[in-house]
Amino acid sequence: MKKSILGFFTLITVGFGQFVPNISVATVDDANATLINSAGLGLSRDFNMWITQPTHWTKLDSITYDFGFYGQEGISGFGFTHMQNGRDLLHSGSGKHLGGGFYLGNTSHFSSDGYEAIDMGLLYRGHSWFSAGLQWKNLWSRDRGGRQDQQFQIGVALRPFGNRLTVAYDHRFSSGPYGESSDFLDGGGIALVQAEVINGIKLFAGYDLGEMTKGVQVGISLGFGQMSVETFHNFDSNSDYVSPSLTGYFISKEKRRTVIKSKKPTFVELGFEQPMSDSPSPKAFFGPKTLTLRELVNEINDLAKNPDVDGVVLRADHYGSGAGMLQELVNALRKVKASGKIILAFLDSGSDQQYALACIADSIYLNSGGALAVTGSAFGIGFYKGLFDKLGIDAQFYRRGDYKTAAETFTRKELTETSREAYKAVLHDLQEFYSGMMKHGRGWTDEKLNEVYDELIFTAQMALEAGLIDGIYHPDEIEKKVKDIAGDEAVLVKFHKQPKQWEYDWESPAGPKIALIYAEGPIQPGKSQPSPFGGN
Incomplete structure (x- = not known):
C-alpha cells in the first residue's frame, strides 16, 4: 500500500515539476514554488505565471491532469489544477526570508470534494554557487479516505561555472500521516542537469532512480523575453514514455534571456x-x-x-x-x-x-x-537685526555651541567667523563638485572653466x-x-x-548587514505625534 501511495506521489511530483526549469526543490524560485517548494516564494519575484498541460503520449492513464496554472506576485503564490478524475484543486502559498540565507514557506491545497492539505518548504541560499531545499508535503491533510501520507523531498544544487549551468540531486521519502507513523520508505532520487548554452535556449536532462518511475527525463525551453515555451518527456530503458509528457507556457513581468535579438x-x-x-x-x-x-x-x-x-x-x-x-x-x-x-x-x-x-x-x-547660466556657486544671506532695531524689536535666542548659527540672521548684521567658515566649507565642496564634473566631462582646463564662469x-x-x-x-x-x-x-x-x-544569480543575503534608517524632514521641537496614516 505504501509503495503504491509513494508511486502516486512520485508521479504527481514529477508531473508538476518536469515542465519547468526549476525541477529541484533546491532551485525553484518562480511561480512553481507554490507546488514544488513554497520557500522559493520568499525570494519575492515580480508577477509571473506558468500555464501547463499534459500531452498524452504515455502508457499511464491513471495519474495525470488536464490543465493547471500557477502564479506568483511578490511572496505570494496561487494556482489551480484540474485533475482527470474530476477533482479541482486550489493552491495558495507564501514565503518569507528568515535571514542568513534561509527561507521558509507554506502552501495550502483545497478541493470542492473535501480534500485539504498543508505543505511546508525550506530553502537555503547561502552562496552564489550552492542551494539546498526541503519540501514537506502533507504536513497536515484531510481527505475522503482519511489523512494522506507525508512526503519529503530533499535537494541540493550546485553552479560550478555561473548561472548558465546547474546540477542538482533530489531524494524522496514517504511516511505515514503526521503523528501516526515514524517509518520511512525510500522513494529514490533524481539527478538533474540544466544548461543554457545559447541565450534563451535551455536544455534539461535527468535520471530518475525511483523504483516505479525509473527512467530518463529530457526537455527543452525556448525563451522570448517575457514568455517562454517548454516541453518535457520521460522515457524508460526501452525508450517508452513512462509518465505524462508536459508542455508549459511561462509569462513574466520580468524579462528573461531571449533567443530573438x-x-x-x-x-x-x-x-x-x-x-x-x-x-x-x-x-x-x-x-x-x-x-x-x-x-x-x-x-x-x-x-x-x-x-x-x-x-x-x-x-x-x-x-x-x-x-x-x-x-x-x-x-x-x-x-x-x-x-x-x-x-x-x-x-x-x-x-x-x-x-x-x-x-x-x-x-x-x-x-x-x-x-x-553657468555662474558658479554662491550664497545669499539676509540679516534682520537692523530692521528689528528700527522697529524696537529685541530678538532673543538661546544658543549652545559656536556653530549653532541659525539664529544669527535675526540677532546680527553680518556673519560671525564661525558662520563664515561653515558657509565657505559648504560652498567650496559644492563648487568643487560641479566644476569637477564639468572639467572631467568636457575635458576642460581650469583656464577654460574660468572663461565660462566669466561669460x-x-x-x-x-x-x-x-x-x-x-x-x-x-x-x-x-x-x-x-x-x-x-x-x-x-x-x-x-x-x-x-x-x-530576471535575476538569475543566487544572491546570498547571508553575512553582515547594514541597516538603512531614513531621517528626512524638518527638525521640530516637542515629542513626535502619530499620524492617522501611519508613521510620525
Missing part, C-alpha cells in the same frame, strides 16, 4: 519629472507617485546590465533635487557609460546643477530657444561656439537626433516602461 538599437529616455525623496513615502490616492533615490539608482544600475539597451537619453534640465542625490545618480550613470552604452543629454535650459549633470553624457544638446549666460549658439554643447535641437527633434547617431531603426522608450531583468 532585436536588431533595433534601443535608447531609454531618463527624466526626473517625478518627485524624488530619500525615504519611501505612503502611496497617495491623488497626485504623482514619489520615487525614492534608492529605487531610481537601482533602476539605472539595471540599465547598465541590460543587454537590450544601447543608450540613454538624459533629460538633465528636469533635475531639481539636491547635490547629494545628484552625486548618487552620477555614480550610477557612470556605470551605464562604463558598460559601453551611449548617453545623450538634452537641455531646454539649465544652471550649474543641470549642466553639471549633462556633462556625464557623451554629447550634450541645447534647445534652440534655451540658454545656459555667465550663454544662448544656444554661444554655447555651441564656446564648446559647452555639441549641438542645437528643436523640441520635436530628440528622436531624430537619436536616429542620426544610432541609425534609422533606433527606438526611444520611456525609462519606467522598461521591464526589469
Whole structure:
C-alpha cells in the first residue's frame, strides 16, 4: 500500500515539476514554488505565471491532469489544477526570508470534494554557487479516505561555472500521516542537469532512480523575453514514455534571456519629472507617485546590465533635487557609460546643477530657444537685526555651541567667523563638485572653466561656439537626433516602461548587514505625534 501511495506521489511530483526549469526543490524560485517548494516564494519575484498541460503520449492513464496554472506576485503564490478524475484543486502559498540565507514557506491545497492539505518548504541560499531545499508535503491533510501520507523531498544544487549551468540531486521519502507513523520508505532520487548554452535556449536532462518511475527525463525551453515555451518527456530503458509528457507556457513581468535579438538599437529616455525623496513615502490616492533615490539608482544600475539597451537619453534640465542625490545618480550613470552604452543629454535650459549633470553624457544638446547660466556657486544671506532695531524689536535666542548659527540672521548684521567658515566649507565642496564634473566631462582646463564662469549666460549658439554643447535641437527633434547617431531603426522608450531583468544569480543575503534608517524632514521641537496614516 505504501509503495503504491509513494508511486502516486512520485508521479504527481514529477508531473508538476518536469515542465519547468526549476525541477529541484533546491532551485525553484518562480511561480512553481507554490507546488514544488513554497520557500522559493520568499525570494519575492515580480508577477509571473506558468500555464501547463499534459500531452498524452504515455502508457499511464491513471495519474495525470488536464490543465493547471500557477502564479506568483511578490511572496505570494496561487494556482489551480484540474485533475482527470474530476477533482479541482486550489493552491495558495507564501514565503518569507528568515535571514542568513534561509527561507521558509507554506502552501495550502483545497478541493470542492473535501480534500485539504498543508505543505511546508525550506530553502537555503547561502552562496552564489550552492542551494539546498526541503519540501514537506502533507504536513497536515484531510481527505475522503482519511489523512494522506507525508512526503519529503530533499535537494541540493550546485553552479560550478555561473548561472548558465546547474546540477542538482533530489531524494524522496514517504511516511505515514503526521503523528501516526515514524517509518520511512525510500522513494529514490533524481539527478538533474540544466544548461543554457545559447541565450534563451535551455536544455534539461535527468535520471530518475525511483523504483516505479525509473527512467530518463529530457526537455527543452525556448525563451522570448517575457514568455517562454517548454516541453518535457520521460522515457524508460526501452525508450517508452513512462509518465505524462508536459508542455508549459511561462509569462513574466520580468524579462528573461531571449533567443530573438532585436536588431533595433534601443535608447531609454531618463527624466526626473517625478518627485524624488530619500525615504519611501505612503502611496497617495491623488497626485504623482514619489520615487525614492534608492529605487531610481537601482533602476539605472539595471540599465547598465541590460543587454537590450544601447543608450540613454538624459533629460538633465528636469533635475531639481539636491547635490547629494545628484552625486548618487552620477555614480550610477557612470556605470551605464562604463558598460559601453551611449548617453545623450538634452537641455531646454539649465544652471550649474543641470549642466553639471549633462556633462556625464557623451554629447550634450541645447534647445534652440534655451540658454545656459553657468555662474558658479554662491550664497545669499539676509540679516534682520537692523530692521528689528528700527522697529524696537529685541530678538532673543538661546544658543549652545559656536556653530549653532541659525539664529544669527535675526540677532546680527553680518556673519560671525564661525558662520563664515561653515558657509565657505559648504560652498567650496559644492563648487568643487560641479566644476569637477564639468572639467572631467568636457575635458576642460581650469583656464577654460574660468572663461565660462566669466561669460555667465550663454544662448544656444554661444554655447555651441564656446564648446559647452555639441549641438542645437528643436523640441520635436530628440528622436531624430537619436536616429542620426544610432541609425534609422533606433527606438526611444520611456525609462519606467522598461521591464526589469530576471535575476538569475543566487544572491546570498547571508553575512553582515547594514541597516538603512531614513531621517528626512524638518527638525521640530516637542515629542513626535502619530499620524492617522501611519508613521510620525
